[in-house]
Amino acid sequence: MLTIHAAPEVRISWDAEPVGDGAVVVEGDRIAAVGPLAEIEERFPGARTRSWPGVLGPGRVHEGPLPEAPSPRERVHAVLKLGAVAVVEEYVDSPELRAAAERNDVLVLSGARPRALVESGRADIAVFDGTGTCIATVCAGRLVHRRR
Structure with a gap:
């Protein structure tokens, strides 16, 4: 659609x-x-x-540690609430957090880069x-x- x-x-x-x-x-x-x-x-x-x-503009890259929350899913959702659709690999520090990012289609990037x-x-x-x-x-x- x-x-x-x-x-x-x-x-x-x-x-x-x-x-x-x-x-x-x-x-x-x-x-x-x-x-x-x-x-x-x-x-x-x-x-x-x-x-x-x-x-309205491109989704952002969250360049620092993900916000603290009770679960990896909630940490990823906290980033989405900030307008970010990507995170820097350095701060995705557990397999559970990486899996939560992947389930939500959040990109895990090797470094910050401009989005368009x-x-x-x-x-x-x-x-x-x-x-x-x-x-x-x-x-x-x-x-x-x-x-x-």
Whole structure:
């Protein structure tokens, strides 16, 4: 199913100029298109649209130790709640934590690297409100965190 994630501001990378009234089209676990919402809606009629307030951009890489929590699953979920869809291998210090990351499609990277929204790239998206709080995280095309 095609899903359009739309926001008043979309950033292809966090240091790029924003696309006003932008959108990202997700098909499965991949990005099908990125651009102005009006153009996206013309290209993908009938797609389901999720409208988010705030700024939408690529999911982030969590560069430090994962937050403490009672279980590996909860530690990974705490990272997703921060808008991160990847963690640095150095901080995934147990087989249980690595398994929890893999079950949730969280990437385990050898080092931090910039992320970007690109066509045919993995659909990893984060949305932040005006205070910088993550309100939604999409990891490999799945909505895995949504602040109510």
